[in-house]
Amino acid sequence: MASISEEVVNITRKVILEEKEESIERGMAKLLYNETRRKLIEYELLDRNLTKKYGMSFDEFREKKMIEKLGYSWEVEKDYQNWEIARDGIETMEEMIDKVRNIL
Numbered sequence: 001m002a003s004i005s006e007e008v009v010n011i012t013r014k015v016i017l018e019e020k021e022e023s024i025e026r027g028m029a030k031l032l033y034n035e036t037r038r039k040l041i042e043y044e045l046l047d048r049n050l051t052k053k054y055g056m057s058f059d060e061f062r063e064k065k066m067i068e069k070l071g072y073s074w075e076v077e078k079d080y081q082n083w084e085i086a087r088d089g090i091e092t093m094e095e096m097i098d099k100v101r102n103i104l
Contacts, residue, residue: 009024012024014082016030028104029100033100036096037064037093039093039095040089040090040093040094043090044086044090046082046083050086054066054079057097061080062080062084
């Protein structure tokens with residue numbers, strides 16, 4: 001098992017732990033929770049922006065073969081890849097948040 005330096009422990013105590021009696025494990029869980037929430041919001045924002053840009057959900061975009069209909073442009077293909085990453089990221093972050101909640 002990896003160890004955490006004393007400096008990181010001290011910083012964690014100062015920044016994230018509300019009570020001195022709280023464990024470093026709980027502090028790390030709080031950090032993980034906050035980071036996964038931040039990433040979830042980032043992925044949701046990207047999903048929302050692309051839904052607005054194309055006027056349809058990712059599933060509709062894929063089912064209607066919009067990349068082909070829009071001429072395989074670089075922008076559309078890049079958007080599709082980013083959208084796919086965002087959808088996968090949303091699912092992954094939601095799963096991780098549930099796991100971290102169980103620790104807290």
